[in-house]
Amino acid sequence: MIPSATVRGSVTVRFFAGAAEAAGEDQTLAEAGTVADLRAALADRYGAELERVLTQCSMMSGGGRLEEGAVIEPGATVDVLPPFAGG
Structure with a gap:
């Protein structure tokens, strides 16, 4: 059986904290x-x-947290979260 190709598509990416600062947008x-x-x-x-x-x-x-190899469904929203200090 041949594995199916990963479907690529547009996703919305939301940056938070230091990631938003580094990207220059939210x-x-x-x-x-x-x-x-x-x-x-x-x-x-x-x-x-x-x-x-x-x-x-x-x-x-x-x-939920996404692992590196996880497939992201087209149209999904992905949050990019740097580690947060404090408690």
Whole structure:
């Protein structure tokens, strides 16, 4: 059986805290198939500072954390959340 190709589509990306500062905006649209694809696309678009911040960020969608290989459904909203200090 041949595995199906990952479907790529537009997703809404919402940046929070240091990720929003590094991107220079709070929200954007991006093409992605997996979380790893999305991280790469965002780093290409916004440069080294966001790429550095993304290494520390969690990606969340639908109330749950997304792992690197997770497929992101077209039309989804993905929140980019840097670690937060405090309690």
